[in-house]
Amino acid sequence: MSNIWPTILKEFSDVPDLAEATVIGLRLGMAALLGALIGLDRERRGKAAGLRTHTMVSLGAALFILVPLRSGMEIGDASRVLQGIITGMGFLGAGAIIKQSSHGGIKGLTTASSIWVAAAVGIAAGMGREATAVLGTLAALFILVVMARFERHIEPDESRTPPDGNGPPATGPRKPASARQGGDDGQDRDDGQS
Template identity: 65%
Template sequence: MSEVWLEIWSTVQSEFADIPDAGEATRIVLRLGMAVMLGGLLGYERERSGKAAGLRTHMLVALGAAIFVLVPLQGGMEVGDLSRVLQGVIAGIGFLGAGAIIKLGEEREIHGLTTSASIWMTAAIGVAAGMGREATAVVSTLMALFVLAVLRRVEARIASKEQNRVISPGSK
């Protein structure tokens, strides 16, 4: 019976051989953790804004994108050969983002473009984190948060001023 357990243990060890040491395990956890955390920041902003694609969606998009580049890099794929993987990620995220866009009755009533763009951005951030470009991922996230949160307020102020502008009769 002990031979069976030894064989099972040996098989389990060989299945986890893609993580050869503690350094590699730490690297994997950091990259994937960074992707999840940064995706979560963007998702939290979207959720706080009442958008359908929120915290969990953005976290999963970032995690998935990070895994799509991390696994081939672990397998020895050259960075230059990742272009095909990236093309697939970008195309797949395009379909996911398209699902966030809703066109209502009138031509000008289109909703979800910003959420769709944030999903696309989240995938790019996940790719950066998965490739070990954590600083790029963090800076990109901060810029995206600025665009999503700060510029929304600027847009609201401009729209409010335009609505409050009253043109009196006879003035030009």
């Protein structure tokens, strides 16, 4: 019975001191925060994969890379961990696309790609590349927020193109931007380009 406490303490010895705990906490906290910022945009737009999903993806990716690096695994072996994370995010992103395509259109591509980016941000934070993680998050937010607004002004008017996509544009008045597919709300569109 007296061996129980030393055994339990030994199981928690992978964080030997306060400095190591601070590094781990900072990296995990940074990954969670940056993932949440990306997820906030998706949450605000009412997407199935929102704040919590992106936060968990980023945190999980950071943990997946942080553990092997902190346990002394060679970088070549850790690269296989990275490959696994990237593949896993592909499956998770595919689920976001499939779930939203029940009406026959393709939706969710932007959300799927934001999940993938959240994982990359988590990997960067987990590897101690916090500046890279912050810059990656800022780039993602620029794409999700600023480019979405710009994109609404340049998207083609599908009401003026024949259904088969061939031939000259249909004649008639042009629909206002808010009445066109995708509307004026920055949502993922059904045309497969988001």
